[in-house]
Each structure stands twice: as C-alpha cells, then as structure tokens.
Amino acid sequence: xxxxxxxxxxxxxxxxxxxxxxxxxNLFLHxxxxxxxxxxxxxxxxxxxxxxxxxxFIRKFENSLKKITKSRDVITVINGTVALKVCLxxxxxxxxxxxxxxSLTFVGTVNAIKHAGGNPHFIxxxxxxxxIDIKKLDSYLxxxxxxxxxxxxxKKTGKKIFAMIPVHVFGKIGNMNELIKISKRYxxxxxxxxxxxxxxxxxxxxxxxFGHLGILSFNGNKVITTGSGGAILCNSKKxxxxxxxxxxxxxxxxxxxxxxxxxxxxxxMNNLSSAVGQAQIxxxxxxxxYKTKLKDxxxxxxxxxxxxxFSDEPKNCESNNWLNVIFIKRINLNDRNKILNLLxxxxxxxxxxxxxxxxxxxxxxxxxxxxxxxxxxxxxVICLPSSAEYGKN
Numbered sequence: 131x132x133x134x135x136x137x138x139x140x141x142x143x144x145x146x147x148x149x150x151x152x153x154x155x156n157l158f159l160h161x162x163x164x165x166x167x168x169x170x171x172x173x174x175x176x177x178x179x180x181x182x183x184x185x186x187f188i189r190k191f192e193n194s195l196k197k198i199t200k201s202r203d204v205i206t207v208i209n210g211t212v213a214l215k216v217c218l219x220x221x222x223x224x225x226x227x228x229x230x231x232x233s234l235t236f237v238g239t240v241n242a243i244k245h246a247g248g249n250p251h252f253i254x255x256x257x258x259x260x261x262i263d264i265k266k267l268d269s270y271l272x273x274x275x276x277x278x279x280x281x282x283x284x285k286k287t288g289k290k291i292f293a294m295i296p297v298h299v300f301g302k303i304g305n306m307n308e309l310i311k312i313s314k315r316y317x318x319x320x321x322x323x324x325x326x327x328x329x330x331x332x333x334x335x336x337x338x339x340f341g342h343l344g345i346l347s348f349n350g351n352k353v354i355t356t357g358s359g360g361a362i363l364c365n366s367k368k369x370x371x372x373x374x375x376x377x378x379x380x381x382x383x384x385x386x387x388x389x390x391x392x393x394x395x396x397x398x399m400n401n402l403s404s405a406v407g408q409a410q411i412x413x414x415x416x417x418x419x420y421k422t423k424l425k426d427x428x429x430x431x432x433x434x435x436x437x438x439x440f441s442d443e444p445k446n447c448e449s450n451n452w453l454n455v456i457f458i459k460r461i462n463l464n465d466r467n468k469i470l471n472l473l474x475x476x477x478x479x480x481x482x483x484x485x486x487x488x489x490x491x492x493x494x495x496x497x498x499x500x501x502x503x504x505x506x507x508x509x510x511v512i513c514l515p516s517s518a519e520y521g522k523n
Contacts, residue, residue, distance in 0.1 A: 131472075135465055138458060139472045141435045142512070145456075146478055149427040150520035156477040157515040160351045160453065163417050167409040175405040183378070185401030187408050192361075194411045195346070198329065199336040201363040203370040206399035206407070207377055210325040210347030210360035214242035216397065217321045217343040217362060218293065220372055223248050227292035228284055228497065230318070232262055233486045234504040235297045239323050240487050248292060251284065252488045252498035255507060259444040260455075261304030262296050263503055268312055270499045275316065282316045287497055293319035298327035298337050299483075300513070301353070301452035302444055306332050306340040313341075321345070325360070328353050329418050329450035338363035348403075353417060353450050354410035356403040418450055420521030425451040427521075428514065432456065441511075454514045455483075463509050470512065483511040 150157060175187055188206060195204040207213050218229070225247045231239060233252040240250045253270065256263040275282045275291065282291045296309055306322075313320045320341030324330070327337035328346050338344020348359040364370040375381075380394030399407075410417075432440040441455040458466065466482060473480045486508050488498050 131468065132465075135468050135472075138437055138461075139469050141438055142456070142469070142473060142480070142514075143476075143478065145428070145431055145435060145438065146480075146514055149424065149431050150515055151427075151523035152520055157479060157520075158517060159479045159481055159513060159515055161517040161519065162350060162355045163410075163413070163420075163518040165413070167412065168406050171405040171409045172402065175401055178401075181402050182400050183396075183398040185404070187401050187404035188399060191356075191399075191404040191407040191411065194408060195361060198411070198414065199338060199363055201336070201339055201344075202365040202367070203363075205362045205364065205370065205373050205377065206404060207360050207362065207397045208399060209238075209358050210323075210345055210349070211238035211242050211245075212395075212397050213345035213347075213360040213362050214239060214295070214321065214323060215245045216373060216377060216395070217345060218242065218246035218248060220369060220376065221293065221319050221321070221342060223292050224290070226289055228287070228289045229292055230267070230294040231487075232297050232299075232504065233488045233498065233501050234260070234299065234483060234507060235323070235487060236325070236484055237487065237490070238325075239295060239297060240493060243295070249289065250487065250493060250496045251291065252493075252496060252501060254499055254501050255299075255504045256304055257503050257507060259304030259447075260299040260302050260441070260507070261444075262294075262309060264305055264308050264312070266499065266503075271312070271316055277317075280317055282318060284497060291316070291318050293321055295321050295323050296341070297323040297325075298330060300441075300455055301327045301330045301450040302441075303327065303330055303332040303337055303447045303449070304444055305446075306335075310340055322363075324363070326352065326452045327450060329414065331448040333446045339365060342366075343369065348407060353421070353452050354407065354414055356399065356407040356410070359399050359403050359407065361399075417518045420518040421451040421516065422521070424516065424518075424521030425449075425454055428454045428456075452516065454516045456512050456514060457507075457510045458512060459510070461510050466509055466512070479515060481513045483508055483513070
C-alpha cells in the first residue's frame with residue numbers, strides 16, 4: 131500500500147473518530163434514530179387492526195409532513211421510486227420522451243423514468259452544490275434543442291424533452307430559482323427528487339416545492355424512516371386529487387362495492403409504516419439538531435487535513451445534513467477503492483457516491499452532455515458516518 135493511501139486512511143480515521151466521539155467498535159454510515167415511541171405507536175396500530183392502507187397514522191403522518199414542508203398536500207406511498215414514476219405519469223409523459231437527469235444520482239431516479247416509459251438524458255453536476263450544473267445545462271440546451279410549436283426537442287434524437295429531475299444530493303439544494311427559470315424558458319416540467327432532503331430549505335422554501343411536483347424517501351437510511359416508503363409533495367389541488375385517486379387503485383368511494391373508474395396503482399403507504407413515520411417525525415427537530423452538530427464537528431475538524439475538503443452547505447441552503455461528505459484531493463478510482471476497503475475492513479462504514487448512471491449497462495447508450503464534473507466527483511467523494519446518534523455524543 132502506498133504512503134499516500136495510508137496517510138489519507140489515517141487522516142480519515144482520525145477525522146471520523148474525533149467527530150463522531152463514538153466509543154463503539156463499528157461506526158455505521160447512517161442508522162435510524164429510534165426510541166420507545168416507535169414501539170408504542172406500532173402496538174397502538176396493531177391493536178386497532180388497521181394495519182394496511184387505512185388508519186389514523188396515515189393521516190397523522192401526512193399532516194405532520196405538510197407542517198414541515200409547507201406543501202399544500204403530501205401523499206405517502208410505498209417508496210421514492212414509485213413516487214417519481216407517479217409524478218411523471220400524472221404530468222403526462224409519453225413513450226420515449228426524454229427526461230433530463232444528473233448522471234450522479236441513485237439508480238431509482240433513473241429507473242423511475244424508464245418505468246414511466248421515458249428515456250433518461252444525462253446532464254452534469256455542479257461540484258459545489260452536488261446538484262445540476264446550471265451554466266453547463268443552459269449552454270448545452272442552446273446547442274442541442276429545437277423548438278416546434280412551443281415544444282422542445284432533442285435535435286439529435288428527435289425526441290421531446292418532457293421534464294427535468296433535479297436531485298438534492300445528500301440533502302443539499304442548489305440554485306433552484308435559476309433552474310426553474312431555465313425550465314420555463316425551454317417549456318419542460320420539473321419534478322424534484324428530494325428523496326434525501328426532508329428538512330432542507332433553499333431561501334426558506336422546503337425542497338420539493340419549487341417544481342411541478344416533488345418526492346421524499348423514508349428508506350431505512352434516510353433522516354427519518356418508515357422502513358421503506360416515500361411521499362409526493364403537491365401544490366396543485368387538481369393534481370393532488372388525481373394522485374390520491376390513482377395510488378389507491380382508482381377506487382370510487384362506496385360503502386361496500388368495488389368500483390374502479392380507471393387503471394390505478396396499489397401504491398399507498400400502509401398504516402404500520404405510517405405509525406413508525408409519525409413516531410420518527412415527532413422527534414425530527416432533535417434528529418436535525420444532532421445532525422447539524424455532527425456536521426459542524428466534521429467541518430471544523432477537517433481543516434487540519436491538507437488532502438481532505440469538507441463539502442459544506444451551498445449558498446442560501448439550510449441542509450438537513452443527511453450524509454457528511456469529504457472530497458479527497460488528486461485521487462483516482464482505484465486508490466479511492468483501496469481507502470474505502472481499509473475503512474470498512476476496520477469497522478468504519480464509509481461509501482463512495484453512486485456509480486455514475488451513464489456507466490451502467492442499461493443506460494450506457496442514453497443521450498448525455500459533457501459529464502466531466504460528475505466523473506471527477508465519482509473519484510473523489512467519500513460519505514462519512516452520519517447517524518444522528520453521533521451528533522448526540
């Protein structure tokens with residue numbers, strides 16, 4: 131092992147142990163933060179016998195989410211990928227329409243596009259915000275698009291550019307106001323993938339409220355969890371009614387008969403999951419406080435290490451600090467993997483950013499812009515142990 135790799139491994143180990151203040155042998159990337167309330171609400175839910183797609187906790191959890199996000203309506207569903215698919219379909223995506231999406235994202239974002247019948251069109255990431263690179267996007271669209279009757283098409287593929295999915299990576303939010311201006315200029319829809327951004331704000335507006343629709347995720351590793359689960363943020367009464375109807379098998383309200391007036395989905399979150407979500411969200415302020423405290427420690431402690439750069443909140447962004455991230459200077463993928471292997475082998479659960487989507491075999495032939503920033507980030511990003519419990523220490 132080279133001296134450089136050993137030095138970076140030693141620096142990261144020191145940074146992580148000093149910042150987390152944990153005495154535990156193994157440090158995990160992101161554990162859920164549970165207490166007795168989850169047990170209490172689950173027992174209440176089971177005792178009620180309403181454990182499926184009806185029950186008090188579904189309504190309570192959705193109302194709690196509305197209070198935090200200030201969204202007109204929040205519809206809880208079974209996961210974030212499904213939430214994105216529903217958004218695309220209710221907004222009217224047609225077969226083979228293109229959707230602009232970062233190559234630097236989780237595969238669920240892109241899979242949702244394909245499940246809805248569309249095609250991903252990969253765009254680059256801003257190195258500071260980890261969101262879409264706005265300047266590169268605008269320049270790229272000027273070159274590759276043509277407008278016909280007010281509709282934007284990709285000149286090379288001939289396909290309509292239907293939408294853009296900005297991704298709020300690790301809870302950070304870039305300049306959404308500029309992205310919305312671009313979407314209006316080119317006349318395409320915006321669906322925010324705020325899967326990782328519950329409790330994140332840009333200029334005082336919660337993630338998911340800038341575009342036509344937004345989504346959240348409550349997977350086991352998110353800021354709060356329902357085990358699995360997601361939600362759709364909607365500020366249109368008409369769309370909200372449509373989404374609620376479709377995710378409930380398009381069932382017409384009737385006291386006893388089974389009437390369905392169109393092809394719907396069985397995508398509603400169940401009452402058991404919602405009970406866990408409600409318990410989680412009642413301590414969300416505490417969780418966010420601990421995560422902010424941990425972020426501040428990582429930021430301050432990282433200053434002494436010349437090869438490590440802490441990824442801080444972008445300008446005008448109040449992040450939920452879901453995952454804390456370090457950039458390693460002048461590193462390649464092979465050396466990054468050796469460092470990650472050492473960390474994980476020694477009980478420190480760190481991970482890289484996702485493999486870029488345009489490199490996956492099912493998406494390698496998708497249209498794409500120049501992705502130089504994303505390629506550099508893939509080599510240099512390491513996600514650090516970020517559980518709320520470490521901020522409590």
